Amino acid sequence: MVLRRTVLGLLSAAACLAALPLAGIPAASPARAAGWPERPITLLVPWAAGGGTDATARIIGSLLEKELGQPVNVVNRVGGSGVVGHTAIAKAAPDGYTLGLATVEIAMLHWQGLTPLTYKDYTPIALMNLDPAGVQVRQDAPYATLKDLVADIKSNPGKHKASGTGQGGIWHLAIAGMLDSLGMDPASVPWVPSNGAAPGLQDLVAGGVTVVPCSIPEARSLIEAGRVKSLAIMDDAPNPIFPKVPTLKAETGSPWTIGAWRGIVGPKGLPDDITRRLTAALQKIYDSKDYKDFMGGRGFGIRYAAGPDFQAFWEKSDADLGAVMKKVGLAK
Structure with missing residues (x-):
């Protein structure tokens, strides 16, 4: 019995030690694991299947699968003039397994009082499309x-x-x-x-x-x-x-510019290493003949901006649209 208790005590102590990070070395989170992605990724689309946003998401998703080596499942989350889908993207766990294709409406919806969400609630990864007016x-x-x-x-x-x-x-x-x-x-x-x-x-x-x-x-x-x-x-x-x-x-002489845009984003707080890997993959996709042929064949415009550049683009779009909505009495 003494031997059995001793062995059990040693096993218990070993288990406790294994659960603690080594001194000076932070515990690795699953999202930062070197093997990411280790399972399928969900790409949320705030608009219905069959439209331009859905088509753009599906070509990006199919090419992203080849770059990351994991399935990318496009899921349409529709409703509320885009509120439902954009909310689902923002509320997802920031672990790299749920991404979204944000659209220009996210720079408009909060001005209309339909949602409190703004660009501050997301991790901007890459602008992939712009169709100017x-x-x-x-x-x-x-x-x-x-x-x-x-x-x-x-x-x-x-x-x-x-x-x-x-x-x-x-x-x-x-x-x-x-x-x-x-x-x-x-x-x-x-x-x-x-x-x-x-x-x-x-x-x-x-x-x-x-x-x-x-x-x-x-x-x-x-x-x-x-x-x-x-x-x-x-x-x-x-x-x-x-x-x-x-x-x-x-x-x-007017400097006014505006267009419908789409970009890949993650929830706020997406780990930097995952963001960097996604940015590199999306840059490669954007530069590919497959992407350019697909978008050009459907008449969709393409525009690329990553990370801080996408953030600055998004912020300007938000400010410009808000100013105009105030002018026409649509902002609350």
């Missing part, structure tokens, strides 16, 4: 340039109507911000809500509205069909597909 009119519209259109808006406030998304959506804010940057009342072009750029463009072709400030890729088929023309793009450089379409700044 353009200014589309009918092909037979009597405006050869954006300057012509702006002059007519100034002379006839209320004459022109615009569409392309719901009230307070990204394209509504695009034209409101453009007008404000030109010293004009954003309400001088009334907004006609629609379920997206496609129905807005159809209304444009039918003559129901005169302007659709959506992205050029969304209008691409109608532009190529000779039914719609783009007068300017709200970006720092022309669109590679339509290089002859000038920037807003080149046309008017």
Whole structure:
């Protein structure tokens, strides 16, 4: 019995010692294990399957699998105009096994009082996509340039109507911000809500509205069909597909830029080593022919910014959108 008690005591002491970190050496957390990732990763998408955000997530997920050697499962968490999915990303454990594809709406939702979440609640990893707003009119519209259109808006406030998304959506804010940057009342072009750029463009072709400030890729088929023309793009450089379409700044001097963007993020507090590995993998994906061919073939714009650069981009997007939403009375 004495021998048995002695052996049991030694085993118990050994177990206790094993549970303690060595002196001066911090215990390793599973998230920082050298073998990460050791199991499948979930990539949360705040929007429904079949849309542009879902398609972007799935190409990134499939290429990320090859880089990390583990399955990447795309899961759509929809609802609340993006609130449900973005909340799920923010509330996930910061262990590298749940990531998300954040979209421009996360820079808008808190201004509307729909969620307290902001960029501060996430770890920005890499911006992967940006589709700047353009200014589309009918092909037979009597405006050869954006300057012509702006002059007519100034002379006839209320004459022109615009569409392309719901009230307070990204394209509504695009034209409101453009007008404000030109010293004009954003309400001088009334907004006609629609379920997206496609129905807005159809209304444009039918003559129901005169302007659709959506992205050029969304209008691409109608532009190529000779039914719609783009007068300017709200970006720092022309669109590679339509290089002859000038920037807003080149046309008017306004520095206003805006676009729909998507980026890979993690919950706040994602370990640095995991963030670094993900950043390297996403940079490789962004530079790959597979990614560029997929995005280009669907008319999606691409833009890359990692870590602090993505953070700065996100903060500017948040501030710009908040300022415009206040101007049009949509901020709470």
